[in-house]
Amino acid sequence: MIFRSATRADVPAILALLDDDEISRSRQQVVSEGDDAACWAAFEAIDADPRNELIVADDAGAVVGTCQLTFIPSLSRRGAERMTIEAVRVRTDLRGHGVGRAMMLWALDRARERGCGLAQLTTDKRRTDAHRFYAGLGFTASHEGMKLAL
Amino acid sequence: MIFRSATRADVPAILALLDDDEISRSRQQVVSEGDDAACWAAFEAIDADPRNELIVADDAGAVVGTCQLTFIPSLSRRGAERMTIEAVRVRTDLRGHGVGRAMMLWALDRARERGCGLAQLTTDKRRTDAHRFYAGLGFTASHEGMKLAL
Numbered sequence: 001m002i003f004r005s006a007t008r009a010d011v012p013a014i015l016a017l018l019d020d021d022e023i024s025r026s027r028q029q030v031v032s033e034g035d036d037a038a039c040w041a042a043f044e045a046i047d048a049d050p051r052n053e054l055i056v057a058d059d060a061g062a063v064v065g066t067c068q069l070t071f072i073p074s075l076s077r078r079g080a081e082r083m084t085i086e087a088v089r090v091r092t093d094l095r096g097h098g099v100g101r102a103m104m105l106w107a108l109d110r111a112r113e114r115g116c117g118l119a120q121l122t123t124d125k126r127r128t129d130a131h132r133f134y135a136g137l138g139f140t141a142s143h144e145g146m147k148l149a150l
Numbered sequence: 151m152i153f154r155s156a157t158r159a160d161v162p163a164i165l166a167l168l169d170d171d172e173i174s175r176s177r178q179q180v181v182s183e184g185d186d187a188a189c190w191a192a193f194e195a196i197d198a199d200p201r202n203e204l205i206v207a208d209d210a211g212a213v214v215g216t217c218q219l220t221f222i223p224s225l226s227r228r229g230a231e232r233m234t235i236e237a238v239r240v241r242t243d244l245r246g247h248g249v250g251r252a253m254m255l256w257a258l259d260r261a262r263e264r265g266c267g268l269a270q271l272t273t274d275k276r277r278t279d280a281h282r283f284y285a286g287l288g289f290t291a292s293h294e295g296m297k298l299a300l
Binding site: 011014015018036037038039040041042043045046049051052054068070072073074075076078079080081082083084086087108111112116117118119120121122123124125131134135137138139140141142143144145146147148149150 | 161164165168186187188189190191192193195196199201202204218220222223224225226228229230231232233234236237258261262266267268269270271272273274275281284285287288289290291292293294295296297298299300
């Protein structure tokens with residue numbers, strides 16, 4: 001398994017992973033999202049942005065996991081970037097087999113390479129398995145993650 | 151009071167606001183941070199990035215509040231950006247006078263102008279006043295905010 005930046009060809013597989021999740025499905029009505037011009041524009045925006053990386057876990061050509069890394073420059077913490085991790089998904093049939101852990105360890109190494117002082121993410125309070133997973137990687141649930149739909 | 155993007159001339163005042171906070175002070179040893187080349191480089195990085203905005207609340211020329219807005223393109227939520235808010239501060243003697251509320255309402259309007267689907271932030275679990283403040287603006291503490299120092 002390798003971890004790499006996503007290409008246009010990976011977008012349908014990534015959208016399928018994002019949609020294969022009960023909590024995410026409850027948030028949006030997906031209508032042929034693969035055809036959606038806004039999704040392609042978002043991919044191009046991420047791909048062109050040196051502070052955003054859309055990552056896939058590639059197992060012999062199959063996309064089995066994904067996450068998005070955003071590197072945020074900041075005046076806090078002596079000017080170091082912080083890495084925000086969003087949209088973490090592993091293919092349902094492979095959960096619990098170490099794919100997510102390997103992907104997160106890879107992402108944390110990316111952050112260290114860039115000199116980030118902090119990695120952060122938010123995870124739905126209903127995802128108790130995810131909390132244990134991230135705690136096992138060293139994350140601390142020190143903050144409230146507050147959201148406002150616009 | 152107006153809200154505007156920060157200039158280089160605002161950086162010392164912003165650093166003073168970021169430092170004027172008990173929890174933040176406990177996180178870092180600030181050593182002449184105003185002289186720190188990394189802070190200036192971070193300011194230049196934010197200033198040049200169309201997806202990062204360092205905002206100040208300007209009251210007759212005095213910087214009385216600050217926050218940083220990051221607009222993250224995403225394949226989730228039909229390609230809409232999400233706005234992350236970081237490093238929110240109001241000058242100590244002005245807290246509870248509506249400066250923060252006005253700044254957040256302004257920031258949420260910025261997000262709507264850009265077509266963001268979601269605004270999000272994390273706030274330390276010890277900041278119970280902040281939780282009430284954000285809840286009053288419509289934010290829901292639906293997520294765990296997990297952090298890992300690198």
